[in-house]
Amino acid sequence: MPRTDVVILTEDRYANPNLAHWYEQQIATEDGLVAEALRARGLRVERRSWADPDVDWRDTRCALFRSTWDYFDRFDAFGRWFDQAATQTRLFNDAATLRWNMNKRYLAALREAGVAIVPTVYVARGVATTLGDILAAQGWPEAVFKPVVSGAARLTYRVDTTTAAAHEAIFADCVAAEAMMVQAFEPAIISDGELSLIVIDGVTTHAIRKTAKAGDFRVQDDHGGTVHAHTPDAAECTFAEAAVRACPELPVYARVDFVRRGPGDYRLMELELLEPELFFRFHPPAAEALAEAIVRRLGPSAPAA
Known part of the structure; x- marks a missing residue:
């Protein structure tokens, strides 16, 4: 029988947050609201880093992604952990949905499903193209480029037709290393x-x-x-x-x-x-709604996944 119902996932930097620092205190508040809501419904809750080597993921009924904000900086290690954890416990969101969402090409799938997205061009790793070519082909006066696997504005740059040339070397280095996306800038x-x-x-x-x-x-x-x-x-x-x-x-x-x-x-x-900040501190009842949703999926006495 698993000893824990829900492990709230964080990362090593925030496993023991410094409450004197505004950013880490904010993380503790957000994760704490979810933990309290889950415990109020009778669930056993822990909060651990996804990379904690001492955790046996078979020993919890589910893992809830919250502040795993280093995953794109440690993507290979995170991917190995994710694949293993997905076989040992239940993930929220579910593993297939999270895999789909890790790569921002999901936006193209949503566009095909009828969702209006910011106009986007994807550039595969190693493709020979330039920002100037993309801006000219799309007729965009301004754009933003960033990796397709990223977060927290990592390697995110704003350019226009007059500054694109100054960013071509940066863009070329990025494309040589990983797949990128270029989006029309929205004023x-x-x-x-x-x-x-x-x-x-x-x-x-x-x-x-x-x-x-x-x-x-x-x-x-x-x-x-x-x-x-x-x-x-x-x-x-x-x-x-x-x-x-x-x-x-x-x-x-x-x-x-x-x-x-x-x-x-x-x-x-x-x-x-995958790991969005959900701003529960602005509306604590939303943490209660999330806890209810998890309870509905787990069931009061559901076995471990």
Whole structure:
């Protein structure tokens, strides 16, 4: 019989968070809200790093991805661990959904399913092309390029037709090392910010709006961005929930990041299913909703997967 029902997954840096540091305290708050909600429903909960060599993943009924934010920096090691853990316990979100979401080519699949995305061009590793060629072919005045496996704005650059030449060497080095993507730059990121709707079990629970600091375009708070509470309207909820329903399987949790071009005109930036910050501190009942969703899937006395 497994001794634990749920292991909340983090990474080595945050396994023992420093509560005197605002960022780590924030992580502890978010993970703590989920842990408390699960324990209130009678589940045995631990919080461990995915890379902890002392964990036997057969000894828990499920593992819940939360702050595993180094996976793209240690992708080979993470991939080996993931493949093994998926055979030993149940993962939330499920393993197939997470594998699909690790590579940002999933956006092309969502586009084919009818979800409006930010216009995107994918560049396979080693392909000979330039930013100038892509901008000219697409007719884009500005673009952002980044790896297809990434997060936290890693190797993310904004260019336009006048600055692309200065970035060609960086882009060439990136493409030589890994697959990349180039997306049309959405001016609404600067003027309005990025909306993030949190969807639990297919239903929007709450939302936030992220804005970049002056002179930047990256909205993440670890790059100086600011997070604001946001009350989503019906059209925004409809867009976010439709994007989630377009996944191969309905995820337990999702964060839908998109921009508003105008009333009712949205473009998906990312559909975060692996380890998104879900901003429970803005709406603690969403942590309760996530706990309920996990309990429904596990069942009160379900055996280990």
